[in-house]
Amino acid sequence: MSKSEQSKAKAPLLEVKGLETSFSIEGKDYNAVDGVSFTVDRGKVVGIVGESGCGKSVMSLSVMQLLPKGIGKIRNGEVLFDGEEIQSFNEKQMNQIRGKDMAMIFQEPMTSLNPVFTIGYQIEEVLHNHFKLSKKEARNKSVQLLSAVGIPRAAKIVDEYPHQLSGGMRQRVMIAMAIACQPKLLIADEPTTALDVTVQAQILELLKDIQTKNDMGIVLITHDLGVVAESCDEVIVMYAGKIVEKTDVESLFTKPKHPYTKLMMGSIPRLEEDTEKLETIKGIVPSLTKMPQVGCRFANRCPKAMPECTEITPQLEENEQGHEVACLLYETSHPKEGVLG
Numbered sequence: 001m002s003k004s005e006q007s008k009a010k011a012p013l014l015e016v017k018g019l020e021t022s023f024s025i026e027g028k029d030y031n032a033v034d035g036v037s038f039t040v041d042r043g044k045v046v047g048i049v050g051e052s053g054c055g056k057s058v059m060s061l062s063v064m065q066l067l068p069k070g071i072g073k074i075r076n077g078e079v080l081f082d083g084e085e086i087q088s089f090n091e092k093q094m095n096q097i098r099g100k101d102m103a104m105i106f107q108e109p110m111t112s113l114n115p116v117f118t119i120g121y122q123i124e125e126v127l128h129n130h131f132k133l134s135k136k137e138a139r140n141k142s143v144q145l146l147s148a149v150g151i152p153r154a155a156k157i158v159d160e161y162p163h164q165l166s167g168g169m170r171q172r173v174m175i176a177m178a179i180a181c182q183p184k185l186l187i188a189d190e191p192t193t194a195l196d197v198t199v200q201a202q203i204l205e206l207l208k209d210i211q212t213k214n215d216m217g218i219v220l221i222t223h224d225l226g227v228v229a230e231s232c233d234e235v236i237v238m239y240a241g242k243i244v245e246k247t248d249v250e251s252l253f254t255k256p257k258h259p260y261t262k263l264m265m266g267s268i269p270r271l272e273e274d275t276e277k278l279e280t281i282k283g284i285v286p287s288l289t290k291m292p293q294v295g296c297r298f299a300n301r302c303p304k305a306m307p308e309c310t311e312i313t314p315q316l317e318e319n320e321q322g323h324e325v326a327c328l329l330y331e332t333s334h335p336k337e338g339v340l341g
């Protein structure tokens, strides 16, 4: 193994450092992702969780460099993929990585699948872009991939159009396309949200299975803590563009720290509970133009908020080994005994 290969093998698969992604609104830049850092190792599933508008999708689009041109941009920070800084890659360089080394699946497959081409044509196109396969080889590989993601009668389905399939089957097609080149990293943005619970479980199972076989790293974006519990190794909780808590999945569920995480836990429906009593978090995530620049962004919705929460910006700090939280209640310089519950 050469020296550069050795250092690549040691580097995390994905390393995001101090990422700031902004959108230009009426001539002013606003950060939708504001100083986010995390790593994804090979063979690990990292969940990114938070309510709608917290910056989960913008974060993943930044990594893939698929931000809307002219509106969104990476303002600061670094994205290292396999040890290589990629945020300054040009379109040609990114095209060589996207699809092949890192792939993405989206919530609604109909927006990603082209309705006028057959399923087979679309998978073959991915294969053609990255491998020199003959027409026959690409077709055989497409049928193989469709079977691998549990699509029955794959040899027939390959000639069908997206609208002829159910939502669950379309999502499987998206997964087949995403894994066609055996990517090292898969970013799955709400891959099961539009599906019913049984199909959701099957798709998550399938992803986990592929991930184990290929030692793939997965970033799983979801607002559903149930999905996190089922599938993730590590979890990042985002609120209003920032990470508020980061830990392994067990610690998140056994000892959540941030009041936002705790409230989200309270929002998980449990079978034995009357759903009428389900706690929801009052208020909404601030819009980009209304984002407080000082203090904790969750303060105005937080039942534990103290006067200083709107004046001092909490830093993401390790509170216990491997468990980071950004909340003044836990900052050593602001000990607030008795209020942690």
Ligand SMILES: Nc1ncnc2c1ncn2[C@@H]1O[C@H](COP(=O)(O)OP(=O)(O)OP(=O)(O)O)[C@@H](O)[C@H]1O
Binding pocket: 023, 032, 050, 051, 052, 053, 054, 055, 056, 057, 058, 059, 068, 071, 072, 223, 286, 287, 288
């Ligand atoms: N193209 C855009 N132009 C301007 N603002 C945008 C754009 N896309 C996203 N935003 C803003 O960036 C913030 C983060 O959005 P993002 O879609 O990443 O949230 P999310 O956590 O993924 O939510 P969801 O679960 O609904 O996808 C939001 O305030 C959103 O309004």
